[in-house]
Amino acid sequence: MGISRNQLEKMRQRLAGRAPGPGVEAEAGGAHGHGFLRDGAILLGIDPSLRGTGFGMIRVRRRDVEALDYGVIACPRNWSRSRCLGEIQKQMTMIVARQRPDCCVFEGLFFAQNLKTALIMGEARGASLAVAGACDVPSYEIAPRKVKQAIVGFGAAQKQAVALMVQRMLKLEAPPGSDASDALALALAFAHSYRGFVAERPSAI
Amino acid sequence: MGISRNQLEKMRQRLAGRAPGPGVEAEAGGAHGHGFLRDGAILLGIDPSLRGTGFGMIRVRRRDVEALDYGVIACPRNWSRSRCLGEIQKQMTMIVARQRPDCCVFEGLFFAQNLKTALIMGEARGASLAVAGACDVPSYEIAPRKVKQAIVGFGAAQKQAVALMVQRMLKLEAPPGSDASDALALALAFAHSYRGFVAERPSAI
Numbered sequence: 001m002g003i004s005r006n007q008l009e010k011m012r013q014r015l016a017g018r019a020p021g022p023g024v025e026a027e028a029g030g031a032h033g034h035g036f037l038r039d040g041a042i043l044l045g046i047d048p049s050l051r052g053t054g055f056g057m058i059r060v061r062r063r064d065v066e067a068l069d070y071g072v073i074a075c076p077r078n079w080s081r082s083r084c085l086g087e088i089q090k091q092m093t094m095i096v097a098r099q100r101p102d103c104c105v106f107e108g109l110f111f112a113q114n115l116k117t118a119l120i121m122g123e124a125r126g127a128s129l130a131v132a133g134a135c136d137v138p139s140y141e142i143a144p145r146k147v148k149q150a151i152v153g154f155g156a157a158q159k160q161a162v163a164l165m166v167q168r169m170l171k172l173e174a175p176p177g178s179d180a181s182d183a184l185a186l187a188l189a190f191a192h193s194y195r196g197f198v199a200e201r202p203s204a205i
Numbered sequence: 206m207g208i209s210r211n212q213l214e215k216m217r218q219r220l221a222g223r224a225p226g227p228g229v230e231a232e233a234g235g236a237h238g239h240g241f242l243r244d245g246a247i248l249l250g251i252d253p254s255l256r257g258t259g260f261g262m263i264r265v266r267r268r269d270v271e272a273l274d275y276g277v278i279a280c281p282r283n284w285s286r287s288r289c290l291g292e293i294q295k296q297m298t299m300i301v302a303r304q305r306p307d308c309c310v311f312e313g314l315f316f317a318q319n320l321k322t323a324l325i326m327g328e329a330r331g332a333s334l335a336v337a338g339a340c341d342v343p344s345y346e347i348a349p350r351k352v353k354q355a356i357v358g359f360g361a362a363q364k365q366a367v368a369l370m371v372q373r374m375l376k377l378e379a380p381p382g383s384d385a386s387d388a389l390a391l392a393l394a395f396a397h398s399y400r401g402f403v404a405e406r407p408s409a410i
Contacts, residue, residue, distance in 0.1 A: 082337050085335035086339035089338070115323045119327040122325065125324070129286065129291075130294040130331070133288050134295050138285075139285075
């Protein structure tokens with residue numbers, strides 16, 4: 001798995017409710033520590049990508065979190081870009097219609113190698129974000145580092161560590177595929193931000 | 206208007222059917238010079254932007270070109286990004302539904318100052334492109350330089366020169382606003398590419 005014993009121990013402690021990670025002391029008991037997320041709120045995490053947009057819908061209750069729907073909108077290599085974006089629009093519209101989320105959570109500022117890559121990543125993101133906007137579902141973004149901090153406890157965590165924590169937090173039988181687990185992690189990180197697990201609120205987009 | 210006498214003269218010659226610009230000799234009489242665009246084809250040019258997406262729909266007949274619909278999808282400064290993208294999705298869907306185009310034409314590779322700008326430009330483009338894909342309308346792109354070459358006759362033409370040529374070609378009472386005229390220019394350049402006015406075919410996206 002590529003996860004050190006020390007990292008695994010930290011993850012175990014987090015699952016047991018100890019060592020909740022950075023930000024919690026500053027937030028605990030603060031004005032924004034609790035109460036902004038309604039009990040039973042439905043959150044949809046989205047990890048946009050032209051060929052494989054991950055999505056993960058969770059329901060957040062006071063004492064537990066439940067996975068409602070997750071997966072990948074897969075678009076074959078031989079599809080044109082516009083066909084892929086059209087598929088993302090159609091699938092996203094159905095996902096949002098099935099269980100109307102209270103909000104969508106996207107990954108914030110990320111790394112792109114060059115302008116061309118940024119443009120293509122932006123297109124995939126725009127197709128999903130437009131569906132949220134057209135359905136009047138508010139959208140937020142969280143920086144990737146903050147997501148990992150919230151889920152695994154350290155910002156440089158590997159993908160497998162995120163998938164493993166997502167699996168345990170949501171009591172899934174197997175770790176979800178990496179696109180879906182990144183999306184579920186976004187939704188979970190958003191929920192945690194309203195429980196004082198991270199130092200600042202996600203930004204509206 | 207910022208247009209030199211020499212440029213105006215070139216534009217006049219183009220309107221009169223002379224000096225059709227680069228590419229025509231290579232194409233004239235070639236296998237792809239004519240015939241790939243059906244008579245009466247409807248083309249939708251789109252110039253995506255978060256706050257002002259220009260659109261321009263034209264009908265191309267053997268002997269003339271007619272503007273069917275053009276304008277701007279305007280989104281106020283105080284709207285969030287997702288709300289703007291949602292508005293683009295909704296308006297674009299209505300525009301495509303009103304008069305179903307045979308294809309959409311976007312601006313190809315363009316200049317972005319940095320990754321953040323490229324991402325935001327990509328988002329606006331993705332929202333429009335997704336509508337075309339979801340409606341099964343094929344999309345193409347043409348480089349901005351090629352559009353100007355096709356419309357004005359030189360690749361470094363100014364926006365006003367483009368607007369003026371668009372106005373004359375479509376016999377409009379006034380030059381359209383710059384977003385709409387760029388979109389109409391895209392559609393016109395696409396039509397011209399099937400009449401041998403440019404050296405290469407637009408690429409499918």
